[in-house]
Amino acid sequence: MAVTFAATPRAHPSTVPAKRGPRGRALRRGLTGWAFAGPATVIVVGLSIFPAVWAFFISRAKWNGIAPATMVGWGNYQKLLQDPDMIAATRHTLILTAIFVPGSIVLGILIAVALNQKIKLIGFYRTCIFVPYVASAAATGILANFVFNPQFGAANDILRTLGLPQSQFLENQHLAIYIICLILLWGEVGFTTVIYLAALQDIPRELVEAAVVDGASKWKVFRHVTLPELRPVTVFVAVWQTITAMQLFDLIYTTTRGGPLNSTQTVVYYIYELAFQTQRLGYGAAAAYLLFIVTMVLSLGVILYGRRRGSEVF
Template identity: 55%
Template sequence: MGDARAGTVAMTRAGTRARRGWRLPDLTGWGFVLPATLVIVGLSIFPAVWALLLSLRDGDLITGGSYVGLQNYRDMLDDTALRAAAGHTLLYAVLFVPGSIALGLVLATALNLPIRFIGLYRTCIFVPYVVSAAATGILANFVFDPDFGIVNAAFRALGLPGMGFLQDPDQAMITLVVVSLWGGVGMPAVVYLAALQDIPKQLVEAARVDGAERRHVFRHVTLPQLRPATVFLAIWQTITALQLFDLVYTTTKGQPLDSTTVIVFYLYRQAFQLFHSGYGAAVAYGLFVATLAASAVALWYTRRAEA
C-alpha cells in the first residue's frame, strides 16, 4: 500500500516537472517577444483606439469636448474642402502609382543586365528612397524655385521661358509627382529586380529556343512571373500615395490656392491648426477605410484574374 502511494506521488512530481519543462520554452519566448509587443500595443493599438473614441467627440486634444456620436462622420459628407482634398489625393495617386511601377520595372530591367559597375548603379537608384521625404522636399524647393532654381536656370540658358512649378496652381501637383517619383522609384526597382532574378532561367531559355523574340519573351514569360510583385507594389504604392503628407508639408503646405492640399494634410490642419481634433480623427478613419477598401479590391481582382 505504501509502495503504491509512493509511486503515485513520484509520478505526480514527475508530471509537474514535465509540465514546467514544457512551459519553460514558452515563457522564454514571451520574454523576448514581450518588449516588442508592449511597444506595438503602446504606439499602434492604443493610439488607434483613442483616435476612434476621439472621432466620436467634438473638441480639441486638451479639453476632449462633448460626445457627438457619428456627427463628425456626417459632416464629412458635406465638407467641400475635404472633397477637394480627396480629389487632389486621387489625382496624385493616379499619376504616382502607375508611374512609379512602370518606371521601376524599366529601371529593374536595366539593372538586371550584366554590365560593369552594376552595384554602383543599383545603389544610386535606391539612395533617394532611403532619404527622408522632408529632406527631399527641402531639396525640391531649391531645385524648382521659379527665380533661383536649377531647372529654370537651365530653361533660361536654353532660351525657354521659366515655369512656376510649386508656385503655380496648375503645375504644383505635377511637380510633386515628379519629386515623388525621383524619391520613391527605388522601392519598385528593388522589388522588381529581386523578382526578375527569381525567374527560372529555364523558362526564358525555352521560349528563346522556340523562336520567341525578346519582346515576346518579356511579355509572355517575364511579365506573368512578375504578377505577385506587381500586386504588392500596387497596394504598397497606393497606400503611400494616400498617406502623402511630409512632402507637401515641406514644400507647398497645401498651396497655392489649396491646389496641393491632400487628405492627410487636411486632417493635420483640422486637428493641429484649427483644433478640431475630433473631426480630424474622423477624417483619419475615413482614410483608413478607403485604404483598406482599395487594398481589398486589388487583392480580389488579382485572385479573380488568376482564377
C-alpha cells in the same frame, strides 16, 4: 573489531527532480519567446491599437483637447461628406495616387530590367537608384525647393538653356500637384526597382531559355514570360504604393504646405491642419478614420483583382 556501516538515507520521493516532459519544454520555450516578444508587443499595442480605438471615440465627439468633449455621434462624419475642403483634398489625393502608383510600377520594371543586365559598375548604378529612397522625405522636400525655385532653381536653368519659357512650378496652382508627384516618384522608385530586381533574379532561367529556343524575340519573352512571373510582385507593389500615396504628408509639409491656394492639400495634410492647427480634434479624427476606410477599400480591391487574375500575394 567490528566495523559498522551506516545506512545511506533514502531520498524522499518529493525531493527527486522530476524529468521534464514535452509539455514542460513547450511551456519553457513559450515563456522564453514571450520574454523576448512581450515588451515589443506591449509597445505596439500601446502606440497603435490603443490610440486607434481612442481616436474612434474622439471622432464621435466635438473636442478641442482642453474643454470637456461633447458627444455628437456620427455628426462629424456627416459634415465631412459635405465639407468642400475635404472633397478637394480627397480629389488631390486621388489624382496623386492615380499618377504615382502606375508610374512607380512602370518605372520600377523598366529600371529593374536595365539593372538586371551584365554591365560594368552595375553595383554602383543600383546603389544610385536606391539612395533617394533611403534619404528622408524632409531632405527630399528641401532639395526639391532648391531645384524648382522660380528664381535660381536648376529646373528653370535647364529651361533657359533649351530656350523654353520658365515656369513657377511649385508656385503654380495648376502645376504644383504634378511636380509633387514627380518628386515623389524620384524618391520612391528605388523601392519598386529593388523589389522588381529581386523578382527578376528569381525567374527560372529554364523558362526564358525555352522561350528563346522556341523562337521568341526579347519583346515576346518579356511580355509572355517576364511580366506574368512578376504579377504577384506587382500586386504587392501596387498595394504598398497606394498606401504610400494616400498617406503622403511629409513631402507636402516640406515643399508647399498644401499651397498654392490649397491646390496640393492632401487628406493627411488636411487632417494635420484640423487637429494641430485649428484644434478640431474630433473632426480631424473622423477624417482620419474615413481615410483609413478608403485606403483599406482600395487595397482590398487591388488584392482581390490580383487573386482573380491568379496572383495570390496576401
